[in-house]
Amino acid sequence: MTFYALFLPFVVALFAPALTRILKHNAAWVLALAPAALFVHFLGFLGAVADGGRVTGGVQWIPSFNVNFSWMIDGLSLTFALLISGIGTLIVLYSGGYLKGHKHQGRFFSFILMFMGSMQGLVLSDSFLMLFVFWELTSITSFLLIGFNHAEERSRRSAIQALVVTGLGGLSLLAGLLVIWNITGVSEMSLLLSTGNLLRDSPFFIAAFVLVLGGAFTKSAQFPFHFWLPNAMEAPTPVSAYLHSATMVKAGVYLLMRLNPVMGDTVAWETVLPIFGGVTLIAGTLLGARQTDLKLMLAYTTMASLGLLVMLTGFGTEGAIAGAVLYLIAHSMFKGGLFMVAGNVDHEAGTRDITRLGGLAGAMPVTFVAALFAAISMGGLPPFVGFLAKEEIYYGLAKGDTWSVVFTIVAIVGNALMFVLGFAVALKPFLGPKVETPKHAHEGPVLLLAGPVVLALGSLFFALFSGWSHEHFSTPMASAVMGHAAEITISIIPHLGLALYLSLGTIALGVLLYLSLAKIRSGMAALLAGIGWGPDRGFDQAIVGIVKLSVAVTRLVQRGRLEFYITATLIFLALAILVPMGIAGEWPAVPAFPDLYFYEWLLVLIAVLGLFAVIWARNRLTAIVSLGIQGFAVAVYFMLLGAPDLSFTQFMVETLSVVILALAMTRLRLSPQDHRSAVQTVTDGIIALAAGGALTLLLLRVLETDFDASLTEFFNEYSLQIAHGRNIVNVILVDFRGIDTFGEIAVVMTSGLAILALIRVLPRRSRSALSEPPKNPQNAGEAV
Amino acid sequence: METAMAFLTGLFFATSLYLMLSKHIIRVLLGVAVLGNAVNLTIFTTGRLTREIPPIIPDDAVVPIDAIANPLPQALVLTAIVISFSFFAFLLVLVFRSYQELGTDDTDEMREAEPVDEPAPPLGY
Numbered sequence: 001m002t003f004y005a006l007f008l009p010f011v012v013a014l015f016a017p018a019l020t021r022i023l024k025h026n027a028a029w030v031l032a033l034a035p036a037a038l039f040v041h042f043l044g045f046l047g048a049v050a051d052g053g054r055v056t057g058g059v060q061w062i063p064s065f066n067v068n069f070s071w072m073i074d075g076l077s078l079t080f081a082l083l084i085s086g087i088g089t090l091i092v093l094y095s096g097g098y099l100k101g102h103k104h105q106g107r108f109f110s111f112i113l114m115f116m117g118s119m120q121g122l123v124l125s126d127s128f129l130m131l132f133v134f135w136e137l138t139s140i141t142s143f144l145l146i147g148f149n150h151a152e153e154r155s156r157r158s159a160i161q162a163l164v165v166t167g168l169g170g171l172s173l174l175a176g177l178l179v180i181w182n183i184t185g186v187s188e189m190s191l192l193l194s195t196g197n198l199l200r201d202s203p204f205f206i207a208a209f210v211l212v213l214g215g216a217f218t219k220s221a222q223f224p225f226h227f228w229l230p231n232a233m234e235a236p237t238p239v240s241a242y243l244h245s246a247t248m249v250k251a252g253v254y255l256l257m258r259l260n261p262v263m264g265d266t267v268a269w270e271t272v273l274p275i276f277g278g279v280t281l282i283a284g285t286l287l288g289a290r291q292t293d294l295k296l297m298l299a300y301t302t303m304a305s306l307g308l309l310v311m312l313t314g315f316g317t318e319g320a321i322a323g324a325v326l327y328l329i330a331h332s333m334f335k336g337g338l339f340m341v342a343g344n345v346d347h348e349a350g351t352r353d354i355t356r357l358g359g360l361a362g363a364m365p366v367t368f369v370a371a372l373f374a375a376i377s378m379g380g381l382p383p384f385v386g387f388l389a390k391e392e393i394y395y396g397l398a399k400g401d402t403w404s405v406v407f408t409i410v411a412i413v414g415n416a417l418m419f420v421l422g423f424a425v426a427l428k429p430f431l432g433p434k435v436e437t438p439k440h441a442h443e444g445p446v447l448l449l450a451g452p453v454v455l456a457l458g459s460l461f462f463a464l465f466s467g468w469s470h471e472h473f474s475t476p477m478a479s480a481v482m483g484h485a486a487e488i489t490i491s492i493i494p495h496l497g498l499a500l501y502l503s504l505g506t507i508a509l510g511v512l513l514y515l516s517l518a519k520i521r522s523g524m525a526a527l528l529a530g531i532g533w534g535p536d537r538g539f540d541q542a543i544v545g546i547v548k549l550s551v552a553v554t555r556l557v558q559r560g561r562l563e564f565y566i567t568a569t570l571i572f573l574a575l576a577i578l579v580p581m582g583i584a585g586e587w588p589a590v591p592a593f594p595d596l597y598f599y600e601w602l603l604v605l606i607a608v609l610g611l612f613a614v615i616w617a618r619n620r621l622t623a624i625v626s627l628g629i630q631g632f633a634v635a636v637y638f639m640l641l642g643a644p645d646l647s648f649t650q651f652m653v654e655t656l657s658v659v660i661l662a663l664a665m666t667r668l669r670l671s672p673q674d675h676r677s678a679v680q681t682v683t684d685g686i687i688a689l690a691a692g693g694a695l696t697l698l699l700l701r702v703l704e705t706d707f708d709a710s711l712t713e714f715f716n717e718y719s720l721q722i723a724h725g726r727n728i729v730n731v732i733l734v735d736f737r738g739i740d741t742f743g744e745i746a747v748v749m750t751s752g753l754a755i756l757a758l759i760r761v762l763p764r765r766s767r768s769a770l771s772e773p774p775k776n777p778q779n780a781g782e783a784v
Numbered sequence: 785m786e787t788a789m790a791f792l793t794g795l796f797f798a799t800s801l802y803l804m805l806s807k808h809i810i811r812v813l814l815g816v817a818v819l820g821n822a823v824n825l826t827i828f829t830t831g832r833l834t835r836e837i838p839p840i841i842p843d844d845a846v847v848p849i850d851a852i853a854n855p856l857p858q859a860l861v862l863t864a865i866v867i868s869f870s871f872f873a874f875l876l877v878l879v880f881r882s883y884q885e886l887g888t889d890d891t892d893e894m895r896e897a898e899p900v901d902e903p904a905p906p907l908g909y
Contacts, residue, residue, distance in 0.1 A: 157909035544907050551904050560898030562812070562891035566804050594788035604792055611799040614814055623810075627817055630796075634821050642837045642853030643828070646861055653869045657817060660873065664880050665810075676806070684805040692798025699790040699826060707832050712854050719855075720841050728839040728848075732859035744863045751870040755877045 002057055002071055005041050006124065008034055009117030013110045020106030028096020028447060031109055035088035035116060042073075042081045046472050049075050052479045056126055056190050072126035072190045075476025076257055079325075080123035082473075083332045084247050088116045090451035091242040094340055097447030098238055098347060108148060112242065115141035119247050123254055126188045128177040135173060135215070138248050139166040145239040146232050158231040161539055165218050165228045173215025173255070179208040192262055193483065199262045209268050212259065220252025220306045223280040227536040230287075230299045237343030240295055241451070245302045246336040250328065253309045257324070261483025264316055273314020278410040280307025285417030289517065290524035294342035294352040294425055298335065301378075301421045304414055305331045311407065312393060313481075319396025322488045325478045326389035330377055330459065334386060337374040337455035338425055341367055344448050345429050350438030354424065359434030363441045366449050368430045373456035375426030379419040379510065380503060383492045385462040385469075390415060390506070392490050394499040412506050419510030420517060466491040567684075570691045577694040581701070588700035600640065607633035620665045628658045645729050789829045796822035809879050809889045816875055820868030824861045831857030 012034040020027040048055050058070025073081070095112060099105045118137035125131035140163070147159030181187050183202045184195050192199075199205060216222075221229035232244050243249070256273065263269055281304045288300025305327070312324035344367045346352040349360060361368045373384065380390035393415075397408045443449070462469045470488045478486045494500050513520065528534075559565075581587060596604070610629030617623035631654030638647035676684065715728055715736060725731035733741050800822055803815030831854040839855035841848050883889055886896065 153909055160909055547907055560895050563807055570801055591787040596788055641833050643858045644838050646858055649862055649865050653865055664876055684802055688798045688802035691801050692794045695797045696790055696794025702830055703786045712856050715855055716848050720846055726841040728855035729858045732855055744867055747867050748870045751874040755874055758877045758881050
């Protein structure tokens with residue numbers, strides 16, 4: 001069943017465009033059944049993983065390389081799978097309303113279902129190779145979705161940027177997985193998790209660690225690879241809600257959590273992850289505070305949240321992991337919901353600029369309530385799951401040593417700023433005096449409301465029935481991340497303690513900052529304008545640099561001049577023969593003076609004369625006749641050396657060549673002399689002699705080696721006995737190597753057809769103009 | 785014998801390559817024709833040379849009795865001659881037609897596929 005579940009989204013994606021053509025936007029109701037069915041399917045595993053169990057399965061994929069198509073379901077992957085299919089169901093419905101009437105809505109459904117399948121495959125993969133394939137598939141589908149409005153240059157740029165950054169990260173991940181494979185000898189996650197300290201103790205641990213982080217940090221938009229995520233907001237809002245907040249960007253966090261049992265608890269892990277995560281958290285919230293666009297504000301808080309998750313995962317204490325698990329679940333629900341709220345506001349009011357929105361609460365009451373619920377969860381207030389997460393985070397971070405104090409302060413500042421941004425998105429557009437918006441705002445249809453409402457209620461119920469939800473979701477997930485049994489017990493009943501005081505402090509700080517949001521915004525804008533450069537501009541510079549470099553290389557290598565190409569080829573040919581010969585000291589010995597009969601010498605002389613005559617020919621006739629001389633000389637050679645068949649064929653071919661050349665050349669012009677300058681003549685001569693000399697040396701060296709006559713002996717032996725022919729050459733051609741001859745005939749036929757085609761194409765100019773040479777009329781001296 | 789042929793073959797190569805380095809497409813064509821012979825001589829010579837005894841089994845024998853010429857390179861060269869001839873014929877027609885169409889026999893002026901003033905690719909997205 002799980003095998004088919006992995007393919008279901010892809011199959012449904014195939015039919016989505018056709019279905020959308022028939023049912024229009026109502027196709028969403030039908031298409032949402034697929035992720036809903038997956039959600040129900042995965043619910044069935046809750047019992048199996050509740051006590052830290054693991055369900056694996058698979059089929060052989062490439063048995064010769066021991067690569068399997070295998071999956072693993074444990075607490076971590078199951079929670080992810082439920083989030084993907086559950087939120088996926090809501091997103092499909094939401095897309096039905098959001099892109100209603102869009103001419104490419106079917107294509108959009110198809111892309112988003114393909115993404116769903118890829119993401120689901122990613123979190124369920126057991127084998128490394130499958131993980132990598134699905135990882136890259138999420139990058140590709142993300143590219144398609146960000147570039148959905150492909151007519152806009154901004155969309156295309158964002159799509160390419162996301163693909164380049166996450167695609168390169170994917171390659172880094174592949175390298176990392178291969179290193180892990182080499183260290184441990186296993187290529188499946190389920191086996192890797194039981195290798196204990198093997199990976200940690202390896203001298204190559206750091207290599208694997210850095211390469212895996214390359215994948216995780218790019219995918220999860222950690223500073224300084226964060227810049228693609230805000231740009232990805234060019235995508236339609238359902239994509240932002242689904243890929244770029246709830247699911248895909250968490251793939252990096254998933255990977256880190258997955259590898260925590262075998263890579264965690266090391267100095268590198270517990271230093272690098274918290275530092276990068278902490279910087280990302282603070283940078284994300286500060287950058288977000290500058291924005292006035294609802295989606296961009298949310299995008300930067302997503303980046304900040306991912307930083308928080310990485311920081312917690314790296315922090316390593318049991319409480320921090322538990323906090324990360326709860327925060328991940330909470331974030332997927334409240335951020336997905338807030339994005340859909342932002343989309344609703346944009347869709348119904350016509351703008352998502354926070355300074356041009358206000359007083360929409362009356363017009364959009366349901367959206368407002370959903371936004372408020374999500375913001376309360378994001379702000380970490382009871383009775384929502386965000387509150388549980390924040391309590392657990394403070395509980396896990398707050399220890400006495402300096403290291404912990406620093407990160408506790410980072411978490412407090414980050415959370416306070418996220419509190420500010422969350423409430424800014426949820427309150428500013430809805431409260432205050434009514435502002436005139438581009439469109440007359442009213443409540444959206446049920447397709448647009450289902451998502452935010454269900455997610456808001458989900459956040460509420462998860463916290464209200466925390467005992468049940470911990471038992472089924474958070475505890476198994478935390479156990480899988482930690483690699484041993486763990487239990488999460490936190491509930492919405494506040495218990496006096498340090499964590500609660502820190503929460504209260506966060507809220508107080510948040511309220512304070514909320515009131516001075518405008519000041520923070522202008523301050524950040526001034527600061528960033530002062531810096532003036534960021535990785536986003538750096539990306540543009542890199543891309544422009546690559547294009548310019550490739551143009552320069554192409555212009556250098558491909559000059560469009562045949563002479564240059566041939567010169568380069570010949571120089572390389574000469575070097576390729578001479579240099580290895582020189583290095584290996586394989587020069588041929590100085591040969592003895594050849595012992596030839598006088599008529600053989602005569603023939604050599606004729607051939608040489610023919611060759612020189614071709615070079616120095618000043619008119620067409622001389623050139624053709626000289627070409628014939630060297631050809632016939634070769635034919636006579638074949639005759640003298642016991643090859644009458646060759647000789648016969650050579651005579652025929654040379655005769656034909658001469659005749660055809662003579663016919664064609666009545667219409668062609670051979671310049672009286674070779675228009676080469678003296679320097680050019682010498683240079684070309686040297687190159688030609690070097691290449692020819694190199695080939696001579698090679699041939700001499702080959703002739704020094706012992707001759708292996710086994711093939712010849714075979715043909716001599718069996719020519720008559722097997723093939724019943726006395727002319728051995730003919731027998732080889734038509735019998736032993738008959739297929740080759742067949743290929744030869746095919747070549748001749750093909751070139752014949754090509755010649756026919758060339759001749760029958762009508763010339764551009766009229767026939768009469770052709771017979772005269774168009775240029776250089778000073779060829780009067782030549783004649784045929 | 786083989787030594788002489790090796791040097792002669794080298795001269796065939798050098799001649800054909802010198803012709804192919806010309807800017808005049810007709811000379812390049814002549815160079816290709818000579819190149820065919822050069823390659824054939826190479827194959828033939830590496831199979832070692834024997835004077836005047838064709839590889840034919842006498843009527844009263846089952847296998848060749850005397851030392852005969854090596855039949856294998858002969859078979860290969862026979863194929864090669866025919867292929868290089870058809871290649872030559874194709875090139876000849878191609879040269880003829882391009883001369884008709886482009887009005888030049890100078891390879892430097894044949895810039896249809898790679899024009900001199902080819903615009904640089906756009907730097908945007």
